[in-house]
Amino acid sequence: MDIPTIDFPNSDKEFIDNPYPYMKELRETSPIHYDTFSGLNLITKFEDVKSVQTSKTFSSSDPEEIKASDEKVSQREEYQYFWRTEEFSLLNLEGQLHGDLRGLVAKAFSNRQVQELRPFMEKKSNELLSSVNPDRFDLLKDYAQPYSVSVIGALLGVPKEQYDNFLYWSNCIVKMYDLKISKEDADEAEQAAKDFYYYITGLIEEKSKNPQNDMISRLSVVTENNQKLTVDQIVCTVILLLNAGHEATVNTIGNSMVALNNNNINTKGLNKKFEIKDVIEELIRWDSPLQFFQRWVTEDTELAGFKLEKNSKVAILLGSANRDEDAFNQAESINFERSNYGHTSFGGGVHFCLGAHLARLELEVSFLNLFKHEIRLLEKPERTGAFGIRGFKEVIVSI
Numbered sequence: 001m002d003i004p005t006i007d008f009p010n011s012d013k014e015f016i017d018n019p020y021p022y023m024k025e026l027r028e029t030s031p032i033h034y035d036t037f038s039g040l041n042l043i044t045k046f047e048d049v050k051s052v053q054t055s056k057t058f059s060s061s062d063p064e065e066i067k068a069s070d071e072k073v074s075q076r077e078e079y080q081y082f083w084r085t086e087e088f089s090l091l092n093l094e095g096q097l098h099g100d101l102r103g104l105v106a107k108a109f110s111n112r113q114v115q116e117l118r119p120f121m122e123k124k125s126n127e128l129l130s131s132v133n134p135d136r137f138d139l140l141k142d143y144a145q146p147y148s149v150s151v152i153g154a155l156l157g158v159p160k161e162q163y164d165n166f167l168y169w170s171n172c173i174v175k176m177y178d179l180k181i182s183k184e185d186a187d188e189a190e191q192a193a194k195d196f197y198y199y200i201t202g203l204i205e206e207k208s209k210n211p212q213n214d215m216i217s218r219l220s221v222v223t224e225n226n227q228k229l230t231v232d233q234i235v236c237t238v239i240l241l242l243n244a245g246h247e248a249t250v251n252t253i254g255n256s257m258v259a260l261n262n263n264n265i266n267t268k269g270l271n272k273k274f275e276i277k278d279v280i281e282e283l284i285r286w287d288s289p290l291q292f293f294q295r296w297v298t299e300d301t302e303l304a305g306f307k308l309e310k311n312s313k314v315a316i317l318l319g320s321a322n323r324d325e326d327a328f329n330q331a332e333s334i335n336f337e338r339s340n341y342g343h344t345s346f347g348g349g350v351h352f353c354l355g356a357h358l359a360r361l362e363l364e365v366s367f368l369n370l371f372k373h374e375i376r377l378l379e380k381p382e383r384t385g386a387f388g389i390r391g392f393k394e395v396i397v398s399i
């Protein structure tokens with residue numbers, strides 16, 4: 001049986017506003033669809049997404065023959081700094097190198113070190129919320145972004161004066177991860193990657209001479225079996241942590257508060273009615289801030305009754321998997337008393353989100369503070385237009 005072919009409406013406004021009815025239709029028609037534009041086989045069902053995440057037949061690294069192809073070589077030349085910052089990104093590695101690097105990074109990013117940040121998070125969250133105009137403010141620009149950037153900045157040990165640059169660099173770079181990108185955005189991402197690369201290299205040099213109690217310093221000295229991270233590995237890791245560390249968290253705060261408003265759920269005192277952890281997990285499931293990740297097929301295989309050829313590519317649709325009725329009862333509804341919160345928003349398998357403990361704590365502190373108020377949407381918020389990283393341009397609210 002052939003995989004049905006579709007033209008995924010990646011940039012269609014109606015789809016971006018609410019992709020879930022279309023993805024439900026996809027799930028009901030076939031577990032896999034082939035998108036002609038991106039050349040990706042889209043995996044729509046929860047169980048299949050889980051299988052891809054945990055199987056060695058699906059890899060996050062480019063196969064050697066693809067790396068050597070003319071198209072990839074010329075892309076690497078044109079966007080050399082972008083690729084340089086990606087070379088040792090955990091997201092793109094597999095096997096021994098991934099395991100070794102992930103082990104070293106995890107050692108410098110323990111749960112204890114994250115929990116120690118709680119008082120800092122509480123202070124920052126209070127400060128920001130008490131300085132907004134309660135009658136009208138942008139939940140993203142005035143609260144979520146400065147909150148999240150200062151947390152990851154403090155953890156890594158990045159000077160405050162650089163936070164605006166980080167926001168800008170990271171916003172530019174993450175556009176490269178969507179299914180379609182314009183030449184203009186790609187050029188801007190390359191320039192941002194270059195500036196980011198040189199800045200971080202300098203910072204690492206400074207910290208290796210004068211180590212502090214922060215993660216960049218720890219990454220410079222951490223060892224396992226006499227192995228240390230190289231400078232390029234640290235640069236890629238720091239950039240990954242900064243990008244991954246705020247985009248998804250900021251969008252989760254925005255998506256969640258909009259979801260509560262649109263579903264007529266009063267935010268005030270919500271934590272007294274339900275466990276805060278359940279509220280967080282359900283909101284991340286319901287509108288996942290990261291909608292898809294790609295994998296290469298490493299050998300001819302079969303998934304959900306379809307044949308997938310070696311060196312073809314799949315995209316696991318996390319947001320679709322999280323709305324799969326076969327995995328979640330009444331998946332379309334928000335329910336803070338589910339028996340199953342095993343969503344895929346933090347991924348699964350060897351690439352499971354390394355910052356999930358930090359994200360969960362940041363969200364807990366934030367939501368506990370936000371739920372002291374009745375947050376009201378003052379305007380219908382507009383989506384950024386991207387599918388992969390799902391968020392809003394602004395979320396104008398009163399509290």
Ligand code: HEM
Nearest residue numbers: 090091244245248249252293345346347351353354355359
């Ligand atoms: C709500 C917030 C977040 C969400 C939904 C999220 C989601 C994810 C997902 C789905 C993956 C797996 C990607 C794949 O399968 O290829 C991932 C990986 C990763 N995330 Fe997160 N993330 C969040 C916050 C964070 C934070 C705060 C950090 C760190 C500061 C972080 C660091 C990472 C890293 C380093 C990886 C790569 C792990 C690997 O490939 O071994 N994330 N994240």
